[in-house]
Each structure stands twice: as structure tokens, then as C-alpha cells.
Amino acid sequence: MHGLTLRASFAPVALECAAATVAPEVEFASGGPEADLGSAVHEVLAGAVRSGGPLPDVGAASAKWGADPEEVYRMARWGWAQWAGTPDLPGLSRWFPHPVVEEGLRWAHPSGILLTGHPDVAAVDGDEVRVADWKFGFLDLDAADQMRVYALLALHEHPGAARARTVVLRFREGAADWRTFGREELGAWFVRAACRLAQRHLYRAGAWCARCPRKWECPAKAAKVRQTFAELGVGPAAFLARLPSEPAPRARVLADAYERAKVARQTLDALADLLRAEVAAAGGALADGRGRELRLTLQERRTLDARAALPVLLGHLSHEELYPALTVGKGKVEEALMANEPHGAKGAKVRAVNRELEAAGAFRLQVVEKLELKRVPVTQGALTDGHSSGEQATATANDPAGAADTAAGA
Ligand code: SF4
Numbered sequence: 001m002h003g004l005t006l007r008a009s010f011a012p013v014a015l016e017c018a019a020a021t022v023a024p025e026v027e028f029a030s031g032g033p034e035a036d037l038g039s040a041v042h043e044v045l046a047g048a049v050r051s052g053g054p055l056p057d058v059g060a061a062s063a064k065w066g067a068d069p070e071e072v073y074r075m076a077r078w079g080w081a082q083w084a085g086t087p088d089l090p091g092l093s094r095w096f097p098h099p100v101v102e103e104g105l106r107w108a109h110p111s112g113i114l115l116t117g118h119p120d121v122a123a124v125d126g127d128e129v130r131v132a133d134w135k136f137g138f139l140d141l142d143a144a145d146q147m148r149v150y151a152l153l154a155l156h157e158h159p160g161a162a163r164a165r166t167v168v169l170r171f172r173e174g175a176a177d178w179r180t181f182g183r184e185e186l187g188a189w190f191v192r193a194a195c196r197l198a199q200r201h202l203y204r205a206g207a208w209c210a211r212c213p214r215k216w217e218c219p220a221k222a223a224k225v226r227q228t229f230a231e232l233g234v235g236p237a238a239f240l241a242r243l244p245s246e247p248a249p250r251a252r253v254l255a256d257a258y259e260r261a262k263v264a265r266q267t268l269d270a271l272a273d274l275l276r277a278e279v280a281a282a283g284g285a286l287a288d289g290r291g292r293e294l295r296l297t298l299q300e301r302r303t304l305d306a307r308a309a310l311p312v313l314l315g316h317l318s319h320e321e322l323y324p325a326l327t328v329g330k331g332k333v334e335e336a337l338m339a340n341e342p343h344g345a346k347g348a349k350v351r352a353v354n355r356e357l358e359a360a361g362a363f364r365l366q367v368v369e370k371l372e373l374k375r376v377p378v379t380q381g382a383l384t385d386g387h388s389s390g391e392q393a394t395a396t397a398n399d400p401a402g403a404a405d406t407a408a409g410a
Contacts (some may be wrong), residue, residue, distance in 0.1 A: 004197060008117030008149035011193075012141040019220070020212045037072065038136040040065040042120065044076040045083070045134060046101050048094075049121055053084055054343060058168050074331060075171055081160075082176070084168055086347055092167065092176070095130055096123035096249050105153035111194040119150045129154040129163040134297045136171045139209055142375060144179065145193070147379060152190060153398040204261045207373075211320045221263060228264040231257065258373050269322065318355045 004021060006014060014022045030287035040061045055076055063068035085091025099121045107115045121132040131150045135143060151164035164186070168177040174318070201222030215221060231239050239257075244250045279286050279294050286294045313322055337353055338346035357363060 003112040004112065005021055005116060008115070008119075008146050008153065008253065010096075010211075011145040011149045013146045013208045015193055015196055016141075016201045016206060016208045017212070017220075019201065019203040019218070020208070020214060021197060022200055022214065024214045025202065025217055034068070034136075036065040037067040038077070039076045039134065040067040040072045041079065042134060044072060045079050046120070048076070048080050049083060049099055050101050053080065055080055070331075070335065071191075072341055074335075075136065078174075079169065081347065089277075090171070092132060095125070095165075095167070095340065096121055096132065097125055100122050105150075107156045107159060109152075109190070109194075111190070113194060113361065115151050115153055117146075117150050119154070122150075122154055122279075123401055124158055126163065126286065129161045129164045131164065131166045133166070134171065135168055141211070143177070147179055148181060148186060148189060148193075152186055155183055156184065171399070174231050205263055207266075213269070221267070224260050224263045225267050228257075228260040231260075255373055258371070272318060335336050348359050 006021070010020075043061040043065070044055055044058055047061075048054065055073075058073045058076060059069050062072045081089070081091075083092050085093065100123065101121055102118050104116075104121060105117050105119070109115055119131045121133050123130045129151070131147065131154055133143065133147065133150070145164040147168060151166055154164050155161055162183060164181045165181075166179050166181070170177065203218065204223040205218070205221045209215050209218065211220045212218070212221075218359075243253055275294065276296065279296050288294075334350050337349050341349045370378045
């Protein structure tokens with residue numbers, strides 16, 4: 001497989017679908033607002049970890065990437081608290097003595113595959129290499145294969161190390177996923193992975209297509225989208241009537257339909273983005289010469305300004321009648337609380353006020369039901385597919401939480 005370069009960050013796509021490693025005929029610019037936000041937060045955190053804190057100029061990084069500075073600050077502040085620690089929470093940094101930030105790693109693997117990667121943070125401690133990666137929840141796939149490639153690269157860089165321990169800090173969920181990989185089982189995993197990557201003629205469409213550079217020209221993805229719309233065309237009753245009655249086969253058909261629906265939804269969203277970009281590039285309007293025009297319009301949405309609205313509303317409603325109609329933006333309130341505090345005291349102020357709010361019963365918990373497709377352990381005897389090494393342990397604190405004990409076994 002000479003000539004194949006596997007970037008660690010692309011491994012979650014490439015190992016689901018080897019055809020994704022074939023170069024696309026036409027390259028489209030990637031990115032978008034969410035990726036820009038992630039890049040800005042990455043830049044801020046990289047600066048802070050390098051210097052040992054505090055956060056560098058958030059405004060400059062936000063302007064460079066065209067991201068909302070408040071959002072960048074909010075995410076970077078949370079990430080920094082996880083890294084550096086707080087009075088209530090020991091930081092991740094204690095697992096990363098002398099951290100190296102975003103260092104480029106390369107290994108021309110004997111299989112002929114060139115492995116590359118830039119882990120967000122790496123360190124060596126005794127006979128263990130450690131790698132941390134920040135994830136912001138946008139377009140993120142299961143990061144296990146990405147961390148395996150980082151682990152391989154880090155172990156190659158440090159031949160004396162016996163194992164690699166990795167952590168993915170998930171900003172959206174506020175969780176840290178730790179994994180431990182032994183040198184030998186990681187090597188065995190890559191032998192299987194290389195076999196998968198060799199099958200570049202095989203397509204496997206799924207949620208990962210959203211991150212694939214071939215997504216606009218891929219016949220497999222197009223077939224999946226067509227199949228989804230064909231299913232929609234026959235109507236929900238006909239679709240349900242064709243479902244197997246046995247639970248496992250029924251679940252398989254439904255899980256496949258879920259994945260196809262996701263691919264179709266991503267395709268429609270991407271098409272809408274393309275249309276918007278075309279119309280914007282044409283100056284905001286595009287006429288088709290047949291009496292139709294695509295146009296970008298500005299729509300006004302009216303909101304109430306609290307300062308001006310409350311005196312008027314309280315002339316007509318009692319406090320009790322008005323409260324159910326009001327919401328208080330928790331993030332905005334925290335920003336306001338911190339604005340008046342010196343550096344180093346901001347977090348303590350927010351925590352103190354949050355404790356008061358908790359005692360006053362001010363927090364409301366909103367539970368939202370969400371349909372998701374998750375990987376779960378396969379029962380014994382089922383096929384292994386190259387995803388079995390490096391069991392994951394999700395920690396609520398920044399601690400491996402026994403990940404070393406849930407050792408990697410192929
Ligand atoms: S679009 Fe999807 S199915 Fe097609 S090559 Fe990419 S990952 Fe594979």
C-alpha cells in the first residue's frame with residue numbers, strides 16, 4: 001500500500017470506509033463556522049498549555065478564525081479549567097509532565113503506509129507515553145481509531161515506552177475518555193487496520209461521509225441517499241410492513257435506516273450551504289430567466305429588551321404571572337459575574353453564586369430525548385472488526401478512572 005498517507009485525524013473515516021482514502025476528482029474547500037470555532041479554541045488552548053497559562057489573547061484568535069469571541073472564551077475557559085484544575089477538580093496537566101503541544105509526528109510504517117498526526121498535547125512519563133486531544137462535538141466521530149494512530153506514533157517516537165495512555169476531552173459533554181494501549185496489541189490492531197485500508201475499492205457509507213472529501217462524487221453515498229428517499233416514497237406504513245419481526249434483524253434494518261437518514265440529512269444540509277454560498281457570491285440574488293429568483297433575504301425577529309420591557313409588562317401582569325415567560329441566560333450571567341472580578345478569582349465567584357442559586361432552587365433540569373446510534377460491545381463469537389483494542393473508560397473527573405485496568409485486549 002505504498003503511497004497511502006493516513007492522518008490520525010482522518011483515521012475514523014478511513015477505517016470505516018477505505019474508499020475515502022482515494023483522492024477526490026474535485027476538491028471543495030472544507031471547514032465552516034463550527035470548524036472555525038474549534039480552530040480558534042484549539043489555538044487559544046495551545047497557547048495557554050505552552051505558556052502554562054493564563055489564556056492568551058482570545059480576541060485575536062477569534063478574529064483570525066472569524067469565530068464568536070464569547071463562544072471561544074467560554075469553551076477555552078472550560079478547557080483550561082479541565083487542564084489546569086480548579087480547587088474542586090484536579091487538572092489533566094498532572095498526567096502530562098513537560099507537555100509538548102501540537103508536535104508533528106510521522107512514521108513510514110513497514111506496511112507502506114505513512115502515518116502522520118499532530119496530537120494536541122503529548123508527554124512521556126516513565127514507561128508510558130500520553131496523548132490528549134480536544135473535541136468540540138461538531139462533526140466528531142468516535143475518536144478511538146484517531147487515538148490509536150496517535151498512540152502508535154508516540155510509541156514509535158519513544159521506543160523505551162511500554163504503553164500509551166490517551167484522553168479525549170469532549171467539550172460538549174463535559175467528559176474525558178481515557179484509553180490505554182499496550183505496544184503489542186496496538187501493533188496487532190494496525191495489521192488488521194492496514195488490511196482494511198488495502199480495500200480501497202470498497203465503499204461503506206455512513207455518518208462519517210460528512211467528513212469525507214469524496215462526499216460530492218461518491219456513488220455509494222449517492223445510492224444510500226436514493227435508497228432513503230425511495231423508502232420515504234413508499235410511505236412509513238409500507239416501510240414498517242417490510243420490517244422483520246425478530247428483534248435483532250428488525251433492529252439491524254432500523255439502525256441501517258437511521259444511518260441512511262443521517263447521510264441524507266447531511267446531504268440536504270450541505271446542498272443548502274452550497275446554494276447559499278452561490279447566491280451570496282452572485283451578490284445576494286440569482287434569477288433563472290423563467291420568473292424565479294433565488295434570493296438571500298434578511299428577516300427581522302423581534303425580541304424584548306428586558307430593561308425597557310419589564311416596567312411595561314409589570315403594569316399588566318403580576319410577578320407570578322410574568323416569571324413563567326422569562327428565562328435567564330446562564331452563560332451571559334456567568335460572563336457578567338466574571339467581568340467584575342480580577343484574574344484568578346473569576347471561577348470562584350461563579351461557583352459561589354452557583355451554590356447560592358442551587359440553594360435557592362433556581363436551577364431547572366431540562367431532559368431532552370434524543371435518538372442516537374451507539375457502538376456497544378458485541379457478544380462473544382461475533383466478528384471482530386479492528387475496533388477492539390484499547391477499551392474506553394469515560395471519566396467525569398480528569399483522571400484515568402481505572403482505564404489502565406480496563407486494559408486493551410484484542
Ligand atoms: S462519501 Fe462515504 S462511502 Fe463515499 S468514499 Fe467517502 S466515506 Fe466512503
